[in-house]
Amino acid sequence: MSAVEVSTAGGTWLVLAILLPVIAMLLAAAAGGRHVERIALATVPAGLAVAIAIASGVVESGAPLVYVLGGWSPPLGVALRADGLAAAMMLVIAVVVAAVALFARADFHVAAGAPETRAPDAFWILLLSIWSALNAVFVTGDLFTGYVALELLTFGGVPLVCLDGRAETLAAALRYLLFALVGSVFYLVGCALLYGAGGTLDMALLAARLTPSPTVVVAASLMTIGLLAKTALFPLHLWLPPAHAGAPPAASAVLSALVVKGSFFLVVRLWFAVMPAIPGGAAAQLLAALGAGAIVVGNLVALRQERLKLLVAYSTVAQIGYLFLMFPLALDASGRLLSGGALAGGILQAMAHATAKAGMFMAAGLMYAALGHDRITGLRGIARAQPLSVLTFAVGGLALMGLPPSGAYAAKELLLGAASASGQWWWGLVLQAGGVLTAAYLVLVLAHATAAPDAPLAPRQAIARGRELAALFLALTSLLLGLGGWGALLPIPGGSVSPGLSLDGLMKSLWPLLGGGVLALLLGRWDERLPRALAGAGLGALRRAALVGGGALVQLDERLRRWPVAGLSLLLLTILFGAALAAGGSP
């Protein structure tokens, strides 16, 4: 029996982080009408302050904040723990929630005297519930509490998909819910098995008690795959593109930036906190291989989309892949996962994606609002009509591409460092290729948006400057994230990662734009002028060949997203993972 665990100073903040949005939710649900928005907006600064208090508490004490519920120490009781990873994620999530709330005021505002409607009420309450559930996921010290928090997160995310109540969006929400439920039951079976093996579900106690055994291998593979289904890692992404197709931009920003990060974070906890003692070399390689598949398929299918919103959704599929590249890079020589630079890189990537992608979804939504459509080939002239939205998209894209000093740049440096230190050059290649692929859709969208229009654009509605600024703020946050240092919260070797602000570094990270431009020319959607110009330059055959390849990828993606295929991939991957974990292995 381990020593009795007690709450640390500042542990109460963890309870507040979960409870504050819940209290606001209950108040809002009771008050109704115009008060819902006011209560939600009033909660935002308070929640932000709590996140800052937790982060500064962790930095000051240099140790995780702990709150032991009811004074009962695990294994009998349940503990909440916030280490640096959790604090960093909570901080970024709070910033994204704040910007989304400012942005959403125009869409979900109930005017004085207007009748109460469902969508605004639902949106604000769901936003609060997702915030609370995410904070619970980050601070949970117990796998079963993690399960409950994850379910709350899903229940908050699903209705966001179908806020407008049209049949397509309802079907997308149902598809999301059912697939997420499959994921959660897989996770729950794993919990039962781990409880049987270790006699507790407390993460720290389990880590000390677990030894490699068939039960643990089965439990780990079931839990990992269940979480991957909720994270929408390729090829288990069947719910993600349709969910984004009809959701309002603020909801899409929340789904893509926040909701998928919850299940991702639990994968990190499971692998780094619960089973670091289980050799997982081969399984970690498999995780990263799925990530690489996501990067290639997601980015290339993004290029073939007709709608800007779906392009951004597929880029999310690709970015989720990036998050899983860290697993093999964190392995030490004996095949155990180390909490070092690779882990810090993965978390930084998640933070960079949360901010940048939320900004990009908002920018895409504003372009839609102005144009009345979001066909990529119909974006001509939008840069002149709405320069700030296009700038947001560009900044967000550059930040994701890894332009210094963005969070993605710092993440890439950390991951590349880990890749070369552990001799896994192939994952370094994937990281570099990912930059080029990200650049491709950025170039495609910007080329269309900045082209001169055939006729002057007449925006369908005026866009409030504040909404554009909220989106731009998020994109800039992602671009400047690398300046934060983060050594105090994340396990960065040497304390901090250099922001890479030299002319040389800038030039080096701009070359992917060139490769991306070529890819965009070959694979992107253009109006009839470009193919003619390419044919004139003798490149027509090359583009036709690329389009055949692209078409095949789109077909593959469409097949993989069918229910029976996705269900079978889920089972197959579970078996593969089990086999890989049983094989153990070092990198």
Place this chain on the structure above:
Amino acid sequence: MTAAEIFGLCGAALVGVGVYGLVIAPEPLRKLLAFNLLGGGIFLLFGAVARRGAGAGLGGDPVPQALVITGLVVAVAATALAVALLLRLFEASGDVSLRNDPPPAPEPES
């Protein structure tokens, strides 16, 4: 065969039926029923785990039972949400199959 083994085997059988239904059945309602079967199987599994963990003169370990109760609440909430969505979908479109996976329709011009 001990009671724990019977619990475990029944749980495994239910999980098997549930997974089959979730993967194969095209109708969302069947998937939902399969999810509930699967959930039932897991709760039995927790029961088996509780029996194996019995000690100190107790008939079983009480913690898994607490977990099952929480799990039941979550499963009921999930089922209610899914049924509500199903009903709304049926009202809106008159069809509730997810079989054909139609490509997402663009948003209406509004």
